[in-house]
Amino acid sequence: MRLIVREDAASVAEYVANYILGRIKDFGPSPTRPFVLGLPTGSSPMAVYQILAAKYKAGEVSFENVITFNMDEYVGVPRDHPQSYHSFMWNHFFSHVNCRPENVHILNGNAPDVEAGCAQFEAAIEAVGGIDLFLAGVGEDGHVAFNEPGSSLASRTRVKTLAYDTILANSRFFDNDVSQVPKMALTVGVRTVLDAREVVTIALGARKAVALQRCIENGVNHMWTLSALQLHRHSMVVADEDATLELQVKTVKVRNHRPLYLSLATLTIVSVFQIN
Ligand SMILES: N[C@@H]1[C@@H](O)[C@H](O)[C@@H](COP(=O)(O)O)O[C@@H]1O
Numbered sequence: 001m002r003l004i005v006r007e008d009a010a011s012v013a014e015y016v017a018n019y020i021l022g023r024i025k026d027f028g029p030s031p032t033r034p035f036v037l038g039l040p041t042g043s044s045p046m047a048v049y050q051i052l053a054a055k056y057k058a059g060e061v062s063f064e065n066v067i068t069f070n071m072d073e074y075v076g077v078p079r080d081h082p083q084s085y086h087s088f089m090w091n092h093f094f095s096h097v098n099c100r101p102e103n104v105h106i107l108n109g110n111a112p113d114v115e116a117g118c119a120q121f122e123a124a125i126e127a128v129g130g131i132d133l134f135l136a137g138v139g140e141d142g143h144v145a146f147n148e149p150g151s152s153l154a155s156r157t158r159v160k161t162l163a164y165d166t167i168l169a170n171s172r173f174f175d176n177d178v179s180q181v182p183k184m185a186l187t188v189g190v191r192t193v194l195d196a197r198e199v200v201t202i203a204l205g206a207r208k209a210v211a212l213q214r215c216i217e218n219g220v221n222h223m224w225t226l227s228a229l230q231l232h233r234h235s236m237v238v239a240d241e242d243a244t245l246e247l248q249v250k251t252v253k254v255r256n257h258r259p260l261y262l263s264l265a266t267l268t269i270v271s272v273f274q275i276n
Pocket residue numbers: 040041042043044045071072136137138139140144145146166
């Protein structure tokens with residue numbers, strides 16, 4: 001795993017957007033060989049989506065031959081509800097780029113048989129040859145997608161009951177009213193994420209600092225599901241400085257001497273966590 005530290009959220013977004021752009025360009029997607037991109041919702045990737053959309057508008061990238069799979073979706077929230085992940089993705093990304101609607105895959109939290117929908121989602125990923133790059137965020141409790149603490153590290157796409165911490169954290173999108181937050185969601189499993197050829201995770205802000213510390217400095221643990229990425233051959237976390245506040249690595253503590261030592265600290269951290 002590589003840990004890349006950037007000064008603030010804007011620099012993280014710039015780094016991640018350029019990274020994804022580079023991956024798509026290097027891959028050179030075509031109709032017969034599309035690039036398969038896994039995508040998250042949440043506040044963390046929003047600026048990345050804005051930059052990617054701007055680069056598309058500037059003619060720097062095309063999403064015509066990019067197939068997408070979203071990580072998760074609430075159960076029972078109408079598709080056109082402003083807080084459904086379907087609305088989020090179309091409002092923040094798909095409406096601004098040239099992804100073809102038939103190439104967009106978002107779990108349906110209103111399907112008559114959600115279990116069958118989850119199985120079809122896994123089959124659809126397999127049918128296109130797997131996910132080339134999965135972009136992810138991390139919850140305050142260390143979850144990836146909606147794989148709440150205690151999720152099996154071998155899990156696949158399924159229905160999950162949300163942890164109270166997550167319901168509280170997400171109430172900010174529902175008028176700060178916990179009672180309006182859905183209690184269940186559909187989510188890709190930890191194994192689904194691990195199966196991607198590459199995983200890039202964004203961690204922003206002090207409220208993610210404990211999760212980042214548990215997930216990258218402690219061992220692999222199903223109570224902090226993002227920690228499973230330590231086992232991935234090609235995974236990377238891109239964090240802003242605030243998200244590194246709980247990290248114990250001594251070199252991180254030179255943060256007060258920025259900017260002189262920032263890149264040195266970053267390089268050191270990269271090498272400490274280079275386990276693949
Ligand atoms: N299911 C999503 C996750 O995929 C996301 O990573 C997390 C963090 O969200 P944010 O980026 O807004 O902090 O929120 C939700 O729980």
